[in-house]
Amino acid sequence: MAELIVTKYIDVPGIDTLDVYRAHDGYKALEKALREYQPEQIVEMVKKSGLRGRGGAGFPTGMKWSFLPKDSSRPRYLCCNADESEPGTFKDRMLMEKLPHRVLEGVIISSFATHVHHAFIYVRGELAFAGRQMERAVSEAYNAGYLGKNILGSGYDLEVTVHRGAGAYICGEESALLESLEGKRGYPRLKPPFPATIGLYGGPTVINNVETLATVPPIVLSGAEWYASFGTEKSKGTRIFCLSGHVNRPGNYELPLGTPLRVLIEDYGGGVWKGRQLKAIIPGGSSTFFLGPDKIDVPLDFESVAAAGSMLGSGGVIVFDDQTCIVDAVLRISEFYRDESCGKCTPCREGTFWMVQLLERLEAGHGKSSDMDLLVDICDNISGKAFCPLGDAATSTVVSSIKLFREEYEFHVRTGHCMVGPRARQPATTTA
Amino acid sequence: MISQEAKQRMHAAVARYPVARSAMLPALHIVQEEEGFITEEGINAVAEVIGAKPDEVQSIATFYSMYFKKPAGQYVIKVCTSISCYLRGCDQLLEHLEKRLGIPRGQTTPDGQFTLLTTECLASCGTAPVLQVNNEFVEDLTTDKVDALIAELRRQPATTAQEC
Numbered sequence: 001m002a003e004l005i006v007t008k009y010i011d012v013p014g015i016d017t018l019d020v021y022r023a024h025d026g027y028k029a030l031e032k033a034l035r036e037y038q039p040e041q042i043v044e045m046v047k048k049s050g051l052r053g054r055g056g057a058g059f060p061t062g063m064k065w066s067f068l069p070k071d072s073s074r075p076r077y078l079c080c081n082a083d084e085s086e087p088g089t090f091k092d093r094m095l096m097e098k099l100p101h102r103v104l105e106g107v108i109i110s111s112f113a114t115h116v117h118h119a120f121i122y123v124r125g126e127l128a129f130a131g132r133q134m135e136r137a138v139s140e141a142y143n144a145g146y147l148g149k150n151i152l153g154s155g156y157d158l159e160v161t162v163h164r165g166a167g168a169y170i171c172g173e174e175s176a177l178l179e180s181l182e183g184k185r186g187y188p189r190l191k192p193p194f195p196a197t198i199g200l201y202g203g204p205t206v207i208n209n210v211e212t213l214a215t216v217p218p219i220v221l222s223g224a225e226w227y228a229s230f231g232t233e234k235s236k237g238t239r240i241f242c243l244s245g246h247v248n249r250p251g252n253y254e255l256p257l258g259t260p261l262r263v264l265i266e267d268y269g270g271g272v273w274k275g276r277q278l279k280a281i282i283p284g285g286s287s288t289f290f291l292g293p294d295k296i297d298v299p300l301d302f303e304s305v306a307a308a309g310s311m312l313g314s315g316g317v318i319v320f321d322d323q324t325c326i327v328d329a330v331l332r333i334s335e336f337y338r339d340e341s342c343g344k345c346t347p348c349r350e351g352t353f354w355m356v357q358l359l360e361r362l363e364a365g366h367g368k369s370s371d372m373d374l375l376v377d378i379c380d381n382i383s384g385k386a387f388c389p390l391g392d393a394a395t396s397t398v399v400s401s402i403k404l405f406r407e408e409y410e411f412h413v414r415t416g417h418c419m420v421g422p423r424a425r426q427p428a429t430t431t432a
Numbered sequence: 433m434i435s436q437e438a439k440q441r442m443h444a445a446v447a448r449y450p451v452a453r454s455a456m457l458p459a460l461h462i463v464q465e466e467e468g469f470i471t472e473e474g475i476n477a478v479a480e481v482i483g484a485k486p487d488e489v490q491s492i493a494t495f496y497s498m499y500f501k502k503p504a505g506q507y508v509i510k511v512c513t514s515i516s517c518y519l520r521g522c523d524q525l526l527e528h529l530e531k532r533l534g535i536p537r538g539q540t541t542p543d544g545q546f547t548l549l550t551t552e553c554l555a556s557c558g559t560a561p562v563l564q565v566n567n568e569f570v571e572d573l574t575t576d577k578v579d580a581l582i583a584e585l586r587r588q589p590a591t592t593a594q595e596c
Contacts, residue, residue, distance in 0.1 A: 167497035183456030
């Protein structure tokens with residue numbers, strides 16, 4: 001049984017309330033941080049722990065915090081990125097709904113560490129209950145003196161505002177989140193400058209994912225060395241893996257980084273459902289590349305998944321069985337990026353739209369043999385050329401599916417229908 | 433009708449931020465709660481409270497997918513159709529719902545009770561397929577569960593947006 005760190009006590013009844021949370025180590029880390037450490041020492045501790053961002057990019061958290069300039073004429077802010085919208089990902093929602101105080105305690109300690117006096121929790125609009133849980137936790141914390149002026153007599157002040165989004169995947173991109181929080185359309189900003197230098201209202205801003213922040217209290221309570229004793233050399237600690245798709249037991253599973261994909265899918269997920277075979281896996285949310293079944297033993301850490309040809313990403317592991325038409329699945333994934341593209345830059349706005357048109361044509365049986373190369377060419381014109389990572393994300397499953405399952409695309413062109421799945425038929429003739 | 437109480441809530445929202453304009457999204461949510469969709473009166477109210485031009489408020493309202501441009505039903509059903517729900521049969525459930533409600537996706541029933549929409553990933557992939565009714569989750573869907581849900585909702589008294 002894996003040691004639970006960020007999801008410890010998640011099943012204790014009432015753990016989402018202040019009293020029960022306090023009875024289970026709640027806010028002990030905050031007390032320890034305020035009483036025993038200087039802010040800079042907390043930053044060093046988080047650096048030493050090896051904690052890396054859990055939203056998708058995996059940037060070292062302590063290092064990100066240390067990028068804030070020592071002097072700035074504008075106030076500093078911290079934003080908790082709770083805009084969880086990456087298909088296949090559902091861990092942050094669980095943390096906010098079931099452990100809102102742990103998330104909040106992480107926000108408070110991290111704000112203390114980075115000399116921030118006003119923090120925002122940007123919750124995507126569709127997560128109404130999660131937003132209410134965070135609001136209630138904030139209210140309870142104010143009443144108990146964990147927020148506001150002179151927290152626990154330390155002299156440290158912090159205000160927290162829970163901010164509700166209104167439906168936009170792009171607002172999970174940190175610079176678009178800032179635009180949205182400033183009351184504008186969620187168009188990404190040019191980077192550099194990065195939010196650490198010029199962020200919210202132009203001031204130095206820390207932006208971290210919900211799970212990243214929720215990991216800070218356990219690190220403070222039990223120490224950086226203890227946290228770093230889990231995981232691999234470059235991917236320390238544990239993380240929540242979100243298992244979904246064609247498995248018997250989909251759900252959130254907190255496991256040490258480096259756990260093999262097979263262990264997650266078979267031991268925890270109960271294996272591929274309906275007695276079927278594994279066809280493909282997306283390891284880190286739909287913005288990451290497909291892996292074939294030969295990669296089932298890949299350790300789930302940043303380096304190993306990258307070496308296998310994909311990314312650890314958001315931890316959203318999506319499993320596809322052998323009755324899945326890959327072309328239809330990629331069409332569905334691509335519709336997401338077309339719908340969520342903010343429209344600011346031409347490669348992404350036009351490219352995502354065009355790719356869906358081509359995939360629709362291929363799936364419907366009107367595709368041309370040149371369509372696959374055209375798709376790859378469109379992806380090449382988006383990747384690295386779009387204004388923000390959403391464009392790149394839109395290309396991942398398209399290029400990797402053409403690479404791994406080209407014969408399935410060619411089958412659609414040749415016969416006019418799917419090779420497998422509910423719309424597969426025997427071809428009427430064997431000639432093209 | 434944007435009530436005085438709603439305007440007060442908008443002012444309270446402004447007070448939570450260092451810059452008034454940051455209350456734009458919360459204020460638009462208040463309009464939608466009051467009117468059921470983003471009305472012209474609502475846009476003007478937000479503009480006045482925030483200190484922005486109505487055009488600017490309109491531009492924000494049209495960017496975010498949760499704000500409706502026209503009236504919606506008493507119960508807005510959003511069915512997730514992203515990849516993990518697709519893999520667990522959301523398309524068949526959506527077709528079933530269309531038959532049950534007698535409307536295609538994107539439409540509202542003639543009696544104004546139900547609006548049926550598709551939506552992108554709702555962060556509930558572990559309990560797929562899922563839908564939301566007025567932003568509250570109904571998970572681990574089956575056709576039986578969907579039928580029971582519609583029957584339950586049909587038993588509720590009909591209200592208009594303003595009375596909610």
